[in-house]
Amino acid sequence: MYGTEEQCFDALCRCRWPNGFSCSHCGHDKHCEIAYRKLKQCDRCRRQTSMTSRTIFDSTKLPLTTWFLGIFLITQDKQGISCMELARHRGISYNAAWRIKQKLVQVMMERDQGYKLSGIIELDDAHLGGERTGYKPGRGAKGKTPFVAAVETTKEGPPTRIKLSIIKGFRRSEISTWSKKYLFSGSTVISDSLPCFSAITEAGCVHDKIVCGGRRAFAEEPEFYWVNTVLGNLKSALRSSYHTIRPKYVQRYLAEFQYRFNRRFNLSALIPRLVYVSLRTPPMPEKLLKIRLA
Incomplete structure (x- = not known):
């Protein structure tokens, strides 16, 4: 053609x-x-x-x-x-x-900038960037790029669309701004007990908070199955295709994965x-x- x-x-x-x-x-x-x-x-x-x-x-x-x-x-x-x-x-x-x-x-x-998610949404915090010797580990580590991963699912379970967005940090103000921009009012959002996620209610959404014991416990929760699967596939794809990604271009690479995922049912x-x-x-x-x- x-x-x-x-x-x-x-x-x-x-x-x-x-x-x-x-x-x-x-x-x-x-x-x-x-x-x-x-x-x-x-x-x-x-x-x-x-x-x-x-x-x-x-x-x-x-x-x-x-x-x-x-x-x-x-x-x-x-x-x-x-x-x-x-x-x-x-x-x-x-x-x-x-x-x-x-x-x-x-x-x-x-x-995909103007698309919003609705219905039942699984939400999680994530970072790109590996640990560095001598630096603080975890969420506050230097050189890591924080982003929000949200998965819109149906009542039957399978995901329909995702939204991957870089934010400046996991603070209430950031999550409030993000949710007003990318979530429809009336949606039900399921997340862990990270304090900043409570700001989702400011966008008119219902917040279903599930307290988990840690990252391993979070991964085993059935309510977060799809968001964990998406994040696993994303990080596997980035590791297999790219040696390194400069932080200032991360949003484009997230958008590339997001664009293909949201249109995966009609590849032609x-x-x-x-x-x-x-x-x-x-x-x-x-x-x-x-x-x-x-």
Whole structure:
């Protein structure tokens, strides 16, 4: 379906203008094509439009087939793919593969930003980053990145969606802000007895607190089966695919895992869906990609 430049270009056309061409400047639907430059020119205002302009593909010098293969590899492998492995697959430089990876994962992150969880939700605190010799262990350890893991489940049990969000720390103010942003009022949230989780009620949610004896006891509680399973799969995927992840990019890698998980029941639709969203995501030059994420 995406083996040649022409096929990829046609796929972009269908995704960008599913109802036919419409000029972004004047809205006119009649146009001519400047074939040798792959531009569409509006018949009314004469404005020329590039297929990739003002999208995540803006100003790219790489073939579209490289982008589409990158989309395929990133969306279909549940363990994720490193930038080095992506570079080997396409025979491009590491820096080019890094930009492809970070831009596509940025699209995933922005796409899921507005989604909220509802119903029965399992909640847990988690950290990324290993222990360091000579430093304090546990939650307050230096170099660890704290994040919230929430799993929306059905009454029958299986999970439907997840939300993985970095926070500044496990404090009431942080959990209150997070729950108001990502949880629907009236949801039932099940968590352990960490004091900050009581702030969930400020979002209009019912808080079901279960007192556990420790991390091992928490892992054995049936009420937390799915959130523990998700966290285990997440950390296994990160360990198997990446040697290291810089703290300022952690949210993108969490968003990548989250995006695939939330759409795991329809893998064949992942490629056109990600292409569709990529064409509606503003350009991300490298200097913006390297800014620390909140």
